Amino acid sequence: MSGASLPLAPAPAMAASGRRHLPFWLGAVGVAVLLFVALRAIGNDYGYFAGYFILQYVVLATAWNILGGYAGYVNFGAAGFMAAGAYTAIALRKATGLDLLPGIAAAATVGALLGLGTGYLTLRLRGVYFSIATLCLAVVLQTLVVNWDYVGGSRGAYIVRPREVAPFTSYGEYLFLVMLVLAVLAVGIARTVEVTRLGRGLQAIRDNERAAEAVGVPTLRLKLIATALCGALMAVAGAPLPYYSGYLNPEGAFSLAYAVNAIAMPLIGGAGTWAGPVIGAVLLGSLQQAATVTISSALNLFIVGWMLVIFVAVAPRGILGWFRRRR
Amino acid sequence: MDGDLVLLLNGIVSGLLLGGLYAAAAAGLAVSFGMLDIVNIAHPALMVAGGFLVVLIGTALGLDPLLAALLLAVPFYFLGVAIYTFYHHFFERRGDEALQGLAFFFGVMFIIEVGLVMGFGPEQRFLDPPYAFITWRIGEIDIPLRMLAPALLAMAAIGALWLFLRRSFTGLAISAVAQDAEALRLMAVDPVRIKRLAFGLSVGLAAIAGGALVVVQPVEPSSGQVFIGRVFAVCIMGGMGSLPGCILAAFLFGVVENVTASFYGPSWSPAVAFGWLLLVLAVRPQGLFGKLA
Numbered sequence: 205m206s207g208a209s210l211p212l213a214p215a216p217a218m219a220a221s222g223r224r225h226l227p228f229w230l231g232a233v234g235v236a237v238l239l240f241v242a243l244r245a246i247g248n249d250y251g252y253f254a255g256y257f258i259l260q261y262v263v264l265a266t267a268w269n270i271l272g273g274y275a276g277y278v279n280f281g282a283a284g285f286m287a288a289g290a291y292t293a294i295a296l297r298k299a300t301g302l303d304l305l306p307g308i309a310a311a312a313t314v315g316a317l318l319g320l321g322t323g324y325l326t327l328r329l330r331g332v333y334f335s336i337a338t339l340c341l342a343v344v345l346q347t348l349v350v351n352w353d354y355v356g357g358s359r360g361a362y363i364v365r366p367r368e369v370a371p372f373t374s375y376g377e378y379l380f381l382v383m384l385v386l387a388v389l390a391v392g393i394a395r396t397v398e399v400t401r402l403g404r405g406l407q408a409i410r411d412n413e414r415a416a417e418a419v420g421v422p423t424l425r426l427k428l429i430a431t432a433l434c435g436a437l438m439a440v441a442g443a444p445l446p447y448y449s450g451y452l453n454p455e456g457a458f459s460l461a462y463a464v465n466a467i468a469m470p471l472i473g474g475a476g477t478w479a480g481p482v483i484g485a486v487l488l489g490s491l492q493q494a495a496t497v498t499i500s501s502a503l504n505l506f507i508v509g510w511m512l513v514i515f516v517a518v519a520p521r522g523i524l525g526w527f528r529r530r531r
Numbered sequence: 532m533d534g535d536l537v538l539l540l541n542g543i544v545s546g547l548l549l550g551g552l553y554a555a556a557a558a559g560l561a562v563s564f565g566m567l568d569i570v571n572i573a574h575p576a577l578m579v580a581g582g583f584l585v586v587l588i589g590t591a592l593g594l595d596p597l598l599a600a601l602l603l604a605v606p607f608y609f610l611g612v613a614i615y616t617f618y619h620h621f622f623e624r625r626g627d628e629a630l631q632g633l634a635f636f637f638g639v640m641f642i643i644e645v646g647l648v649m650g651f652g653p654e655q656r657f658l659d660p661p662y663a664f665i666t667w668r669i670g671e672i673d674i675p676l677r678m679l680a681p682a683l684l685a686m687a688a689i690g691a692l693w694l695f696l697r698r699s700f701t702g703l704a705i706s707a708v709a710q711d712a713e714a715l716r717l718m719a720v721d722p723v724r725i726k727r728l729a730f731g732l733s734v735g736l737a738a739i740a741g742g743a744l745v746v747v748q749p750v751e752p753s754s755g756q757v758f759i760g761r762v763f764a765v766c767i768m769g770g771m772g773s774l775p776g777c778i779l780a781a782f783l784f785g786v787v788e789n790v791t792a793s794f795y796g797p798s799w800s801p802a803v804a805f806g807w808l809l810l811v812l813a814v815r816p817q818g819l820f821g822k823l824a
Binding site for chain 1: 570572617621622625627629630631633634635637638639641642644645646648649756757759760763764767798799801802804805806808809812813816
């Protein structure tokens, strides 16, 4: 707590909160356990299904936030990265018969490499070019997958999922737990990034890249680390997708819904803080889950689009920013 | 003549014609992205929306799609003015272009696409003018009017825009705002008014490009996605704000894509766009014909 005695007003507060790692992890694990126990008590498979849906967006939105929220670089290719993860899992299973967990690890590797490659080619330019490149990346990956017969091409691929995994009552429960662990890890990673030198460097890049470069922040290296991390987490969010739905075609995997949600959720929740994407994902995710059940799915995407436009215009700091100003 | 050579020649000619369409699509972006520095990623979506409306108007009034597109360019101009006014008020004025502004255009793109799916359904729409089935033959080379007419319209529209930018006071002011908005203010010209006008023009061009698109191929709500890579690649290759550069890059791009399609199959053509874009960004970000900004 030595930082707190310094006269600098905002920085010591941040540094102090940065040291409270243990309470955060305990709290996060506690919330996760509570969630799992509650759903288990309800014992309905739909609960796991809806829970998974929201948690995958927690991972996706958190991943987007690492690059978009902290560094201010917009990644439009969330659907592409996610599908890359999903198809990595499918290909791995077809080639070696390995199951979900190795698939997630492989997806993380592929996603990181993909992010690194795109970043390396475009991040030396203005951020806009990176955004445009990621926008096209999704289209091109889709072209590749459609032309790749091994993973089913445009017809799609089936994954026969096991009925159950040893200690769990259903496979849905197992998948939910896997996603829950991934979500806690993703949020934890994002928070660690936020409070360490990496996050400070990224925030400096966001506020003024030239000034950051001038005072010795290794901008390109930090951006590449963030892109790789972001790509890996997005691919991880997608890896269990074929197991979740049992069938995956390029249209479903590259759905625009992922791309728009990955951006809308952090921005609506409050980009640049670890809690923002979580709030946004829980809010928008449950809204969409409810709307899909009651209204049509095209309409709920329409609503998300409008919410994104209205929020970035009226509340550019998101829901969290709202609270901060009121305080 | 040798079969492969004929295929190649035909590929080049129809690539040039296709390039006309790409030029129309990218010219609007050259104005908004290149000159005004507004990253309008919704431009291809606006073009596709234009295509749908052209089909609607053309069918209702029995008009030629290209004529309908010219009529539609007027309301699209005002749509562009409205979008810019909103964008300026909420993002440009506050200096939030980089993150929030981009997200705004992404949201607009998304709303247009989902709106089209809801309004028209996901299936393809087309409107074939009578000349669409005529093909001129010069030797072994086919020149389908379906491709030629839109390309000519595109060239005419871009030519008119170029003259406007070079000869009229307002046009010169648009070129000036691209270089130094503050200096323009010192000349007692309101840069915001000029940018509003120019952005309106760029969206009007999207309507014309949409009409051209409808003649060339059927449109569906997701057509815009494939065009994002293409138009940005063309725009950046052409050196951002330069209209002649944009046309040249579009022709080159059309030829490369079409030759790839005729030799390796059309399903690979979107990959060509991305490959080019990445290559240009990595090797020559100032464009093939541009100077370093």
